[in-house]
Amino acid sequence: MKKLVFLIVLFVIGCAEENPLEKEISAIPLDVNVVRFDQVFLGAKPSDLPKLKETYPLFFPASIPDSTWIYTMNDPLQKELKTEINTVFSDFAPVQRDIKSVLQHLEYYFPEYDTPKVFTVTTEDYRKKVILYQDMILIALNTYLGKNHKFYDGIQKYISQSFEKEMIPVDIANEFAYTQVKPPRERTFLSKMIYHGKVQYLKSLLVPKASLAMQFGYTDEKIAWAEANEKQIWTYFIEKELLYSTDNKLDNRFLNVAPFSKFNLELDSESPGGIGRFIGYQIVKSYMENNDVSLQNLLGKSSKEIFTNSKYKPKK
Structure with missing residues (x-):
């Protein structure tokens, strides 16, 4: 009898956790x-x-x-x-x-x-x-x-x-x-990050069962590194005044597919390539969590509006 009750509890929990939208x-x-x-x-x-x-x-x-x-x-x-x-x-x-x-x-x-x-x-x-x-x-x-x-x-x-x-x-x-995501008109590093962030956010909706590592093409270790160092990465971008830079060299350092990102620090080899895409995704995700906006509206929003209203605060 106890086994039957246990199975019923598991079934109820499973149904409760089922995502209605995905269903x-x-x-x-x-x-x-x-x-x-x-x-x-x-x-x-x-x-x-x-x-x-x-x-x-x-x-x-x-x-x-x-x-x-x-x-x-x-x-x-x-x-x-x-x-x-x-x-x-x-x-x-x-x-x-x-x-x-x-x-x-x-x-x-x-x-x-x-x-x-x-x-x-x-x-x-x-x-x-x-x-x-x-x-x-x-x-x-x-x-x-x-x-x-x-x-x-x-x-x-x-x-x-x-x-x-x-x-x-x-x-x-x-x-x-x-x-579906139009390239940004602005040439700033921040605009490019948010552009790729939109792409990643849309991917997360289309393949929700895929792990975050899979969605970024990272290993589990690399995505764990990105999550653990999010605040330090953001601080680096701000302190180096990169957000509004139009230096195209930043693409190869932080946006393009690569073995690692290039902070010019000893920890570079530990980082995943294209870390700017990860930060851009976090900004877009924060924007969607803090604003009542449809997906289609998001795709049309400027990077400036998204960043300003995202209330983005990197995890420690």
């Missing part, structure tokens, strides 16, 4: 059909090329001769690539659920955005993991084989650490967010 979003009816073009192409023979070009004209631009595609099909590396992708994505159902989830969030926050078609592909450029093109999302599965995969030898660890299949919805959200 509503997960119930949005959405038919997501993922076309596994990677499997189609990697399993094709040169004799299949005419049919492939007819069925998938987008992937076969006229500027590329058939000889290039035939050479690729005959390349032994393609067979190895197919094997590795099939091993990592032997069960594609969880990935498809993750993709559906981020698209349901897009439907909720941007109902005017038509549900895109989703294609899985391969790419030779690891920087193009996800591409939004017209009404399509292209996902390069060969960039999600696991951070320690042999294919990524030679790629710096701060980049390959995000080559995990769990990052697919985060990368979709990232690409979409940058299409």
Whole structure:
């Protein structure tokens, strides 16, 4: 009897903790059909090329001769690539659920955005993991084989650490967010931080189940460092009079993807790259917590208005 009571208590607690908004979003009816073009192409023979070009004209631009595609099909590396992708994505159902989830969030926050078609592909450029093109999302599965995969030898660890299949919805959200957030008119460091902060805040809404580390492309250790040193980082920016600086060198030091941020201090190697994005996110998050503003209104607000009304106070 005691065991039954205990189970009931757990059930009640679980229901109480369930986010009503997320429950509503997960119930949005959405038919997501993922076309596994990677499997189609990697399993094709040169004799299949005419049919492939007819069925998938987008992937076969006229500027590329058939000889290039035939050479690729005959390349032994393609067979190895197919094997590795099939091993990592032997069960594609969880990935498809993750993709559906981020698209349901897009439907909720941007109902005017038509549900895109989703294609899985391969790419030779690891920087193009996800591409939004017209009404399509292209996902390069060969960039999600696991951070320690042999294919990524030679790629710096701060980049390959995000080559995990769990990052697919985060990368979709990232690409979409940058299409919705307009670059700032001002060239100040603060404006750029808040610009990236808007992107990160939007990502947090589109993939709420992803950890903060995943949303920033950090390791758990790096996000812990950022949270523990938030006040010191903010103090540094103020004391060095960086907030209203228009020095473009600050982009590489504190905003761009990098192995670490560059304070020119001994602790640099401990910090995550692009720490300014983290601070920008905290400012935007504080603004939304302290003002009754919709997401769409936020996206149109100036960095000056956001900063002035954010009441941002970094954690100690």
